[in-house]
Amino acid sequence: MFHVALAKSAGEPLFRIDQQTNLVLFQGLQMEGGPALLLADKKLFHGLSLLLALVANGYHPNYETMHHRGQVLELLNQDLSHSDGHVPSLQTITAILMLISYEYRVQDTWPVPATAATHIHGLQSIINQRITVSTGYSHGRIRQIQRALVWQDIICSLATGTPRLLQFDNHDVFARLRENQMYRSYFALPQGFLLHAKGWPALSSAVFEDLNVTCHLVDRMHGQDRTSIHSVDDELGIVVASLPLMEDLDYEGYPLCNSQANLEVRLVDLLSETTRGGSPKQEELTYRACLFAAYLCTYRLSTGLWEGYFAPEKCATEILDCMAEFTRHMSPWKLAPDISFWLLHVAGGLTKSHLNKTRAAALMQRYRCFYPSGYYQDWELVEMKLNKFIWCEHTMKETLYTFWQQCRHDWRWGSLGPIKAWMLAVCVASATVVHAEETNAAIAAGKHVLCEKPLGTTVEISQSAVDAAATRSDLKDVCGFCRRFDDSYRDAYEKTESGLIGRPSFVSQESKARSVHAVGITAVEPDLRQYNDRDNAVGIVAFCDGRIAYLYASRMMAAGQQDTTGIVGTKGKSSVNLVPVENHVRIYEQGGIRHELPQNYWARFQAAFTREAIEFTDSVLDDTPTCTC
Incomplete structure (x- = not known):
């Protein structure tokens, strides 16, 4: 064993x-x-x-x-x-x-x-x-x-995540180093954290400063500090002797009185003060992820014979959990790209778990459209960005470079499969939860995109695809909505635009919503509630110009597919599919006269989907405007 x-x-x-x-x-x-x-x-x-x-x-x-x-x-x-x-x-x-x-x-x-x-x-x-x-x-x-x-x-x-139970004297092993003129300037919070640390506890900034100094010291010990500061070997030897690392103390087992242990204890104490569970705010998730990343960086600085598995992988898992929480509730753009870039590289580069490395690479895939394109081509640019945070070239460069190379491979192939150079466009019609992710990946690869609605499961995730499209105005990026290509809806739109029914109580392109109210039930499928879904739902949208939209959705239409739209104007009313029919056949029988309905969504809108695909293809090949009606 x-x-x-x-x-x-x-x-x-x-x-x-x-x-x-x-x-x-x-x-x-x-x-x-x-x-x-x-x-x-x-x-x-x-x-x-x-x-x-x-x-x-x-x-x-x-x-x-x-x-x-x-x-x-x-x-x-x-x-x-x-x-x-x-x-x-x-x-x-x-x-x-x-x-x-x-x-x-x-x-x-x-x-x-x-x-x-x-x-x-x-x-x-x-x-x-x-x-x-x-x-x-x-x-x-x-x-x-x-x-x-x-x-x-x-x-x-x-x-x-609970407070420590046992107390011991955690001596300030950095006191002597602070007095050293050569290293005094390093006791500063790395530039990348300045934007986020304003709301952090004061003690946390001190920990990051001390860790920053320790990283520089480790690099100097191994001849990899490329700063302009040079010292004689004797002076460096004195500093090293006063700040031993784990690998220098193998004969002691796993000591407490050294720089790494000092930092790890302080980080654990800070983590025990953070909130867990519920719906943490963006700032709280960022702070927790940074604390775990700092612990992981500290652990990997020097391990010696007593290197373990549990503690570093716990940190990597927690970092990735925090990052995944962002993608569920908000656009990745809401999280400053630079700090997400560092966090994911730390988790993916310093983990030794294949599962965590794969998770980190997948999250990099989701965020990558928000990073400058040079990050995918030039490691020196990546290293410059990572240097703005906690960075130790001796312990981090090789492993993080390997992870970056893996991500480059994933970016070339991705979850969409191989996006080859000869491809002009990508059609995204997969599960809703990955619509935005795959759209962003295709845009980042320089491909035109037709993505089926909706773009995402939340407004924020959907916005990430809109933000990505805004970065590439040279591409045709379309969110598919088949009703725009349906003959009946197009006819109703044209008549409404012509003023045939007067001023409609319908959302116009310039309108802004003043309030939105929605309610739903699970009358037929109670299990839908655990997925925050409903089988019957009603929504009312009030616009700033006084117009109102009433929306109703149901999964209980036993007769078949029914999609009805009514537009009430000051001079009249128009409706689409008010009496749904499969075709013009009427059946006369003993019980009365009846007609049949389309039995599913595809049967109702097949022709519209076909036109949508044709018009998108034409816009890509002929460089014509996409449908905006």
Whole structure:
């Protein structure tokens, strides 16, 4: 089992798999006899099995995890209840740490952060009441156990969004660096954040400033800082010694007193103060995404032997969730393109999860029409843009470049399939939820677009396609609406425009809506309500010039397809399809006279769709205006 790549992620930061011996090495918790003796304990066998089963099942509970969890709890209860006040064994302490790790990782139907908190408080109580007054452990061993517990508390806070439970002295390791004249100028918020940080807590700006300095320091350590500042090796050595990274402290396990740990603790504390759930505002989503991105950047600066999987992938997932939330409620243009560009590159470039990398690339596909075209051709332009935010060339350039290359490939092919150079136009007639996304992709590729209505599921998403079209006035971009190409509707439009029925109470091209009211029910299909849909709906639109539009939609027309429009004017009235008919045939039978209706939308508007396609093709080939009626 230890050859499984994800196995080491299960116990972060408790153990790792030694690449030379394939043995399980527990950080700072070794005992005489080595790991074999340590794992001979039943509690640790079930604890390790619990974590490995959880990872194998995608962090969801199943029968196997429930079995091992029950065994761990039962064995811990037996040991602690019969300890007679003696110091708990190292196996017992390690099993509790593993149990904590499980509780904050498991993605249960009803997540309960309090369960992990109970175990954290319990182990802290054991440390305070028993270990400290006993000679069973050295002071060094006690510090190691305490450190392991504090890290579990930190990652538990990151995973659950709840405040940390344990307090410790998080010393300001950057104080000496601030006094260094060479680095003093780096203690400034990166330019890209200035537009967004006005409403952020003051403490958050300090964290981003300190992280910015740490990134520059890492680049200088590896000879990749291309700034005009130069220093002698001795001076740099002094600075490095005062600001050690994780890879410099492998012999200590996973230390707390260094620059990365300092930043991660502060970021976790800030995240615990943000709101979760509900309908967060744009600014709140941006702030949360930036905090998770900062944690991910901090983590990747230096990992050493104790590199984990859970914490960085948790950050990448949260960043992508925030970005996806934007696309559900608003146009991507509402989110400043520069910061979205950085966030998606951080999530996609620094993740090691194929799923997260694919999600990030898909979101880049959605946003890409709002980025300058040079971003798709020139990596130097991309790097210049990313440099305005948190950026460490040593740890970020290679992975983010690889992600950018992947996105370039996706931009060339995309979810629409291969958009080849010889193609002049694209017709989008897929699911409504991707209309805007695919329209934007085609426009970005320089193709004329005919997109079936509606452009999106919200006004904001639809607006993103309008905004994209505005960037390419040389293209024919049409939102299909078959009634504009239907003979009856065209005739009614022409008669209305000619003044035949006087001034109509109908929306004109210049009108602006003063108010909109809509209500709907689910009379036939109650399940539609869970998708925010209705089978019967009524809407009333009042325009600023006094005219009114009444709209009614239904899925309950048993006889067939009926689409009726009435236009009331000051001199008369016109109607379209007031008495719907399939054709001119009338059936005379014992019950009376009747006629048949078209049975579906296609049967009613097939001819209109055909004309729509022909006129769009003509406008592309002949460069003629598209239909605007």
